[in-house]
Amino acid sequence: MANGSRQAAWEFFGAELKRRRENAGITQVELGSRVFVSGGYIGQFEQAIRKPQLDVAQRIDESLQTDGIFERMWRQLIKEQRYADYFAHAAELERLATKICDWEPSVIPGLLQTPGYTRALVVATHPFATDEFIEERVTARGERSEILKDATRPEYWAIVHETVLRMPVGGPQVTAEALEHVASLARRRKVVLQVLPFSAGAPANNGSLRLMEFDDAPPTAYTETSFSGSLLDDPAVVKRASRAYDLIRGAALSPDASLTLIESAAEDLRRCTSTT
Numbered sequence: 180m181a182n183g184s185r186q187a188a189w190e191f192f193g194a195e196l197k198r199r200r201e202n203a204g205i206t207q208v209e210l211g212s213r214v215f216v217s218g219g220y221i222g223q224f225e226q227a228i229r230k231p232q233l234d235v236a237q238r239i240d241e242s243l244q245t246d247g248i249f250e251r252m253w254r255q256l257i258k259e260q261r262y263a264d265y266f267a268h269a270a271e272l273e274r275l276a277t278k279i280c281d282w283e284p285s286v287i288p289g290l291l292q293t294p295g296y297t298r299a300l301v302v303a304t305h306p307f308a309t310d311e312f313i314e315e316r317v318t319a320r321g322e323r324s325e326i327l328k329d330a331t332r333p334e335y336w337a338i339v340h341e342t343v344l345r346m347p348v349g350g351p352q353v354t355a356e357a358l359e360h361v362a363s364l365a366r367r368r369k370v371v372l373q374v375l376p377f378s379a380g381a382p383a384n385n386g387s388l389r390l391m392e393f394d395d396a397p398p399t400a401y402t403e404t405s406f407s408g409s410l411l412d413d414p415a416v417v418k419r420a421s422r423a424y425d426l427i428r429g430a431a432l433s434p435d436a437s438l439t440l441i442e443s444a445a446e447d448l449r450r451c452t453s454t455t
Contacts (some may be wrong), residue, residue, distance in 0.1 A: 299349025
């Protein structure tokens with residue numbers, strides 16, 4: 180399903196939700212209290228700004244007595260999504276965040292990747308995939324990065340381990356181009372970027388970590404390993420994740436020193452390319 184038709188389908192979901200809610204004679208706030216979200220969330224569902232999670236869609240069906248229609252629509256739309264199930268909701272929240280803080284110990288964060296770098300990662304994890312599958316993943320990740328070009332883009336912080344600068348994903352030239360792209364974004368103040376050097380020792384968190392803040396909702400944390408991810412909204416857990424991020428940030432190089440190291444690593448990779 181193309182991105183435009185997918186959005187149109189979510190808009191239909193929202194319009195149908197609004198129609199059935201109003202026919203039942205209840206307000207957004209009342210429906211929200213029944214399904215354990217805020218009235219503002221219901222409004223965002225109806226405007227197709229935010230997508231509900233499955234359990235919320237199921238509770239909407241129960242509250243409005245709609246015989247499972249919202250669950251069925253949800254499952255069909257999610258079935259057609261371009262992201263892994265465990266990341267899909269995090270990708271939706273990404274568009275709504277006012278601040279995003281990423282920590283990546285092994286690869287360049289998705290929002291900062293170049294097409295060539297993304298393609299190399301996809302091929303590494305799906306060695307028997309078709310070209311169509313690979314390009315779909317590359318396009319989807321590239322579309323996510325568009326939020327950094329928006330005038331209302333979120334405040335974006337990223338910390339990467341020095342390993343990211345030294346590992347030639349897709350070969351030295353591909354990684355050099357990717358690092359130069361990252362450096363360019365940092366120089367244009369699209370991102371505040373830091374590097375955790377080898378000399379810092381063990382990081383406070385071994386897997387990737389993302390913190391997201393919003394205008395109208397509590398902050399969330401997202402953690403990911405190679406085959407699964409978890410979106411965390413329990414305040415105590417988010418607080419622990421934020422503390423881990425602060426510890427990593429405190430051990431990382433300054434943004435200026437990090438930029439110098441990134442550009443130096445890119446030059447080293449370019450030299451490897453020129454001597455082969």
